[in-house]
Amino acid sequence: MTFDEAIEKIESITDELNIRQEVINDVVSVVEGLREEYAPTVEMTKEQRKGLLFDGKGRETPHKNFVFMKEVQKVNEKNINIDILMSAFVHPETIKVVDE
Numbered sequence: 001m002t003f004d005e006a007i008e009k010i011e012s013i014t015d016e017l018n019i020r021q022e023v024i025n026d027v028v029s030v031v032e033g034l035r036e037e038y039a040p041t042v043e044m045t046k047e048q049r050k051g052l053l054f055d056g057k058g059r060e061t062p063h064k065n066f067v068f069m070k071e072v073q074k075v076n077e078k079n080i081n082i083d084i085l086m087s088a089f090v091h092p093e094t095i096k097v098v099d100e
Contacts, residue, residue, distance in 0.1 A: 002093070003035040042080060042088040043098045052085070053092055 001009075007028055014024045044052070088095050 003031055003039060006031050039087065039091055039094050040084060041094055041096050042084055043096050044088075045099070046097050049092075049095050049097055052089055052095075 010027055010031065011024065014027075
């Protein structure tokens with residue numbers, strides 16, 4: 001389940017139970033906090049995303065993936081933490097493509 005799906009489910013359940021909007025907002029705020037902690041949005045260019053996700057190259061071996069992640073970290077202008085990059089690699093839906 002994604003964080004967005006969790007929020008939708010919370011909203012549908014609370015609509016049925018007729019819960020006050022303030023309570024719904026508090027619960028959604030907790031889920032948003034979890035999203036920021038465990039699946040933060042990572043901004044990168046289209047080229048960086050393509051390289052990170054091996055578009056057209058395949059993911060042949062864990063070693064190749066690890067070496068490539070280290071290379072992505074080196075060229076990353078924003079100095080994004082390697083853990084965040086690895087999270088984006090596993091969960092590409094957290095990547096926001098931005099212009100250079």
